[in-house]
Amino acid sequence: MAREPRIMKIKFESPTSEFYAQVREKSSVRELMKIIKKVWGDEYMRLYHKSKEMKSDQFLSVYNIKDGSIVKVQVLAEPPDHHHHQPLNDVCTNNFKFMENNKKLNRFSILGLIHSVS
Numbered sequence: 001m002a003r004e005p006r007i008m009k010i011k012f013e014s015p016t017s018e019f020y021a022q023v024r025e026k027s028s029v030r031e032l033m034k035i036i037k038k039v040w041g042d043e044y045m046r047l048y049h050k051s052k053e054m055k056s057d058q059f060l061s062v063y064n065i066k067d068g069s070i071v072k073v074q075v076l077a078e079p080p081d082h083h084h085h086q087p088l089n090d091v092c093t094n095n096f097k098f099m100e101n102n103k104k105l106n107r108f109s110i111l112g113l114i115h116s117v118s
Contacts, residue, residue, distance in 0.1 A: 008060075008067040012036060014075055023060070030056040036073060044076040 006025040010032075011018060021035050029047060033056060036045060047054040049063045049071055065071070 006067075008065070008069070010065065011068075011070045012039075012073055013070060014040075014073045025060070027060050028056070029054045029058050029060065029063075032060070032071065040073075040075070042075045044079050046074040046076065048072040048074065 007022050008025055009020055009022050011020050012032075012035075017040070019039055021032075021039070023032065023035070032047060032054075033045060036047075037043065049065060049069060052063060054063055054071070
């Protein structure tokens, strides 16, 4: 008889907010990103567990995620690789336009901006 997939409760934290979600034990990091997008509406992000960046094509078991684990969320103003192809001044201007247009000028968007230009 096949074992039912275990459900885990995970805490998601950004610098300004947090929430809990229940996920299947065999979920992928990509599935976590979909949950975060539904809750916070943010398109671009990086996830970390115990200071290790999580890759979207991996399963939670790779990062030893268990019931009660905390996943840190870094929200980015642009796709992570997009800023490598632009001069620094253009990146700053585009990030501020993006945040103003989406009315997301808050602390974790600013942190995403700082990270993307450093």
